[in-house]
Amino acid sequence: YGDHRDLHSFPTRRSSDLRENFTQPEIRRSNLAGLLLMMAAADMGPVERFPFLEPPTDRGISAARRHLTELGALSQEGEITPLRRDMARLPVDPHLARMILAARTEGVLEDVTIIATGLSISDPREIPSDRRDEARLKQQPFTDVSSDFLTLLRLWTAYHGQLERLRTQNKMRNFCREHFLSYPRMREWSDLHAQTIIALKRIGCSAPRNPQPDPDAIHRSVLAGLPTHVARRDEEKKNFRTALGREAFIFPGSVLGKKAPPWIVCHEFVETTRLFGRTVAQIDPDWIERM
Numbered sequence: 001y002g003d004h005r006d007l008h009s010f011p012t013r014r015s016s017d018l019r020e021n022f023t024q025p026e027i028r029r030s031n032l033a034g035l036l037l038m039m040a041a042a043d044m045g046p047v048e049r050f051p052f053l054e055p056p057t058d059r060g061i062s063a064a065r066r067h068l069t070e071l072g073a074l075s076q077e078g079e080i081t082p083l084r085r086d087m088a089r090l091p092v093d094p095h096l097a098r099m100i101l102a103a104r105t106e107g108v109l110e111d112v113t114i115i116a117t118g119l120s121i122s123d124p125r126e127i128p129s130d131r132r133d134e135a136r137l138k139q140q141p142f143t144d145v146s147s148d149f150l151t152l153l154r155l156w157t158a159y160h161g162q163l164e165r166l167r168t169q170n171k172m173r174n175f176c177r178e179h180f181l182s183y184p185r186m187r188e189w190s191d192l193h194a195q196t197i198i199a200l201k202r203i204g205c206s207a208p209r210n211p212q213p214d215p216d217a218i219h220r221s222v223l224a225g226l227p228t229h230v231a232r233r234d235e236e237k238k239n240f241r242t243a244l245g246r247e248a249f250i251f252p253g254s255v256l257g258k259k260a261p262p263w264i265v266c267h268e269f270v271e272t273t274r275l276f277g278r279t280v281a282q283i284d285p286d287w288i289e290r291m
Helices: 032-041 058-071 083-088 094-106 109-120 129-142 148-166 169-178 183-202 215-225 286-290
Strands: 230-234 239-242 247-250 263-271 275-282
Touching (some): 032 083, 032 094, 083 094, 094 215, 109 148, 109 215, 129 148, 148 169, 148 215, 169 183, 215 263, 215 275, 215 286, 247 263
Antiparallel strands (some): 230 239, 230 263
């Protein structure tokens, strides 16, 4: 419009021609299990009857319901459980909400809330390819050699300890830059944590942070939200066998990347050249049925 240059001077295929005309609607970027959970909490009736402009597939709905059943938000018969209303009121995905609610019983509510909200955002640790060794050295004080989940907890503690000491945003930006951390993501983490604490108080949950939390209690709480993300070491093949029967490996960047615990829980499985488990901790297999 208003540009009268010769059209033949433009390339025949511009990068803009390859893009979608519109961004994907937010509802399609949402976790379908979380959407079903909120609809159930609001008594909106069966999802199949809701007048979506573009309804989710039957397969997607079945997978979301299966996921909610695994988390205890739905019974095996498909009935809504008392747990689901509390899960729906937390501003995180259902599996993370399940971790937080399990932490009430385990006595590590504040610690698991920190971890769960940290898992909700993109990893704030930045590892530039040309400064990899320097970045890992600077982030070494935040690392817990036994668990990626506990590493998140140590990172939070270090950041907020500096925040109380330095107080100004400019100094905190410098701290993050020096330690290869994303300042906006750390702020996002803090904001989401604050929102989650408010939501927990509304459902009657509050607990002071334990200065020496029980790592086993933390990992049992994590396991409650990731019941199918467990894997067992295969001694013959030197890899892991997931709960769904697939071969997997620990992501090399994990603190357990060079170790081989007999049982692990992972926050997510990512498939590239192979199936890798990211954000990993060792677990006791006796916890699985209990949680």
